[in-house]
Amino acid sequence: MDNVSAHPGERNRIDLTRQTDVQFWCRVFDVSMDQLRDAVHHAGHQAEEVERYLRQKNIHAV
Template sequence: MHDTPPPADRQRIDLTRETDVAYWCRIFDVSIDELRDAVQHAGHDPAQVQRHLGAKRPGPAPAR
């Protein structure tokens, strides 16, 4: 799975192409279901999907 080539169009997440799905799952470190959910909520723009996924994940604890 680490040898998955990048999609031809890196500006859009295409859930119909298996190789694209594998690539974006690897890039975002998410499951296929998590990627589909993120695309459903945020759209097909990778930047928007990344923001959506980042908002769902707890960040590091604030420094004191």
């Protein structure tokens, strides 16, 4: 996963209502739109929490 702080706009908050944010965070986390929405639903809108959730999910999937 890329450096989360690279996002120039909302810093570390993921706004699912903004298509540019969704596209950006999908690229950062290398996930689909559905995976991003699921992660935000479970972890909240803070990028650090979403990243933590995605990492945990990947670990459990292995």
